[in-house]
Amino acid sequence: MTPVSETPATPTVAKSAGSRRISRELVLRALYQWQLNDSSLAVLVAQAEAADIHGRANVAHFEALLAGVLKHVAELDEALAPMLDREIAALSPIEHGVLLLGCYELIYQPDVPYRVVLNEAVDLTKRYGGTDGHKYINGVLDKLAHAVRQAEVGAGRSAR
Known part of the structure; x- marks a missing residue:
């Protein structure tokens, strides 16, 4: 697979790296809900807006990541398998x-260094x-x- 950037990795709203980290956390929470309830993107975004950390997140980054992951789930699973x-x-x-999010960033956001993707x-x-899930995620x-x-x-x- 060739990395292809289809959504801006750096939204036009300048925010700190910490806000991007919080955005990733919101994406993980949304993906968890999506896996359990098969909720739509709109519902997931609305739920995220109610989250305690939403105000500190880079909202444009969150929405771009979540939409990208959901759009490419089958392809991401195929790359991970x-x-x-x-x-x-x-x-x-x-x-x-976590694997879907990391896979999406590795493939579709080449301007995010791979070490940042792994660390996040x-x-x-x-x-x-x-307990030791982080070791497995890092290896994959x-x-x-x-x-x-x-x-x-x-x-x-x-x-x-």
Whole structure:
């Protein structure tokens, strides 16, 4: 797969990196709800607006990420499947949500460094996932980064 940027990774509203982190957290919460209830994008956005952290989020970033993930779920699952040691259906909703978000950013937002994608995914999993789930998420997304961002990963290794 070739990374293709279809939604702006950096919305026109300038906000801090912390607001982008909060946006990712809102996306994870929304994806969790989506997996349990199959809610529409509009319902998920409305639920996020009621969240305690919504005011500190970069809303444009949140909406772009969530819409992008939901639009490409089948493709993202297809990209993730060979990287997994189990069926996607066996993943917890948190693991699946974090992997969908990380996969989307790796493929569709090449201006976000792959290490940032991995670190954000690990942090979300440490906060919301199982005890050692972050290790699994890191391993899966690292394999995916090697597959879809070969030049960036290779350049990072040579710089060490």
